[in-house]
Amino acid sequence: MxxxxxxxxxxxxxxxxxxxxxxxxxxxxxxxxxxxxxxxxxxxxxxxxxxxxxxxxxxxxxxxxxxxxxxxxxxxxxxxxxxxxxxxxxxxxxxxxxxxxxxxxxxxxxxxxxxxxxxxxxxxxxxxxxxxxxxxxxxxxxxxxxxxxxxxxxxxxxxxxQTGREALYHAAAVMASNYVVALIDASVELLRAAGVPEDEALRVIRPLVETNARNALTLTPERALTGPIERGDADTVALHLAAFRDAAPGTRELYCTLGLRVLDLARRRGLDKAYADRLERCLRNG
Ligand SMILES: NC(=O)c1ccc[n+]([C@@H]2O[C@H](COP(=O)([O-])OP(=O)(O)OC[C@H]3O[C@@H](n4cnc5c(N)ncnc54)[C@H](OP(=O)(O)O)[C@@H]3O)[C@@H](O)[C@H]2O)c1
Structure with missing residues (x-):
């Protein structure tokens, strides 16, 4: 052999x-x-x-x-x-x-x-x-x-x-892998700021992370979406942004950048234009 x-x-x-x-x-x-x-x-x-x-x-x-x-x-x-x-x-x-x-x-x-x-x-x-x-x-x-x-x-x-598209493929892999880990870390950071110890934070978000990953992977991300952006609740998003004072630098930026991607999904699901535009202003102005 x-x-x-x-x-x-x-x-x-x-x-x-x-x-x-x-x-x-x-x-x-x-x-x-x-x-x-x-x-x-x-x-x-x-x-x-x-x-x-x-x-x-x-x-x-x-x-x-x-x-x-x-x-x-x-x-x-x-x-x-x-x-x-x-x-x-x-x-x-x-x-x-x-x-x-x-x-x-x-x-x-x-x-x-x-x-x-x-x-x-x-x-x-x-x-x-x-x-x-x-x-x-x-x-x-x-x-x-x-x-x-x-x-x-x-x-x-x-x-x-496709030959020549390897870097795009790998960026996709990194987003589905390391970026998911980083998002969990950001969520734990905010929970710690809200008084929840890290080990407990990891334990309590587990069902949420697993359910959303399963729903997005089986139903498609568009159909899996829930939450304030999907509902058009701009006041809730404004409350989040105001509460970011104690978060590490970058977490607010991450929230807004990903929030705009969530808003894209919500628009594709048919979110009313007036609600969507108000949310977009909130997220773009941080
Ligand atoms: N980890 C993953 O999740 C994953 C998934 C898919 C693909 N990959 C790919 O698999 C490959 C290895 O990744 P890994 O995570 O297994 O890496 P790793 O555990 O960090 O091991 C890297 C290896 O590369 C060797 N190395 C580092 N610098 C070197 C240098 N200058 N000259 C010669 N050897 C050097 C190290 O040798 P010594 O230890 O002997 O110093 C070590 O054995 C990478 O191409 C990575 O993209 C990784």
């Missing part, structure tokens, strides 16, 4: 390495910048060797690169300079297409992308969350076939993004 090498020792590298190995794939070696991290990744993935990037290029005809986005070009260059001339490489960066590893493509390696559309905040959580996720995949020949094979092994859904 064609040996697989993992480049990188972070959360995604460890989770994907372990999942592939558990499914019988010949994951053989890991290389990373920090030797201690590579050793930790080898232990987590199970029974694989720690090697240098140079040896990874020489020994493994298939390499999965899962390093920080900013290190991707450099790591691809190191593999190319170490003599990787054929086989296949996939990288896990969602914002960049195959062009990010073009040095390997120029050397004769089939290159592609395998970006999990899932949040991985630890190797263990990644092992639990990646099976069944969607994966943006692209690439040519052997790389494309390998990406499709990995998605099938993980019972995932393949997603094809």
């Amino acid at each position: 064609t040996e697989i090498g993992i480049a990188g020792a972070g959360r995604v590298a460890q989770a994907l390495g372990r999942l592939l190995r558990e499914r019988g794939e010949p994951v053989a070696s890991v290389a990373s910048r920090t030797p201690a991290h590579a050793a930790e990744a080898a232990r987590f993935i199970g029974g694989i060797e720690v090697v240098s990037y140079e040896d990874l290029a020489r020994r493994c005809p298939r390499v999965l690169i899962a390093v920080s986005d900013d290190a991707l070009v450099d790591v691809a260059g190191r593999l190319a300079h170490s003599g990787m001339r054929n086989g296949a490489v996939l990288h896990t960066c969602g914002a960049r297409g195959v062009a990010a590893v073009e040095e390997l493509a120029r050397a004769g390696v089939a290159c592609g992308v395998l970006h999990p559309l899932q949040a991985v905040n630890s190797p263990q959580q990644g092992v639990a969350a990646l099976p069944g996720a969607a994966f943006a995949i692209s690439g040519e020949g052997e790389a494309a076939a390998w990406a499709r094979q990995i998605v099938a092994l993980l019972d995932g859904t393949p997603l094809h993004i």
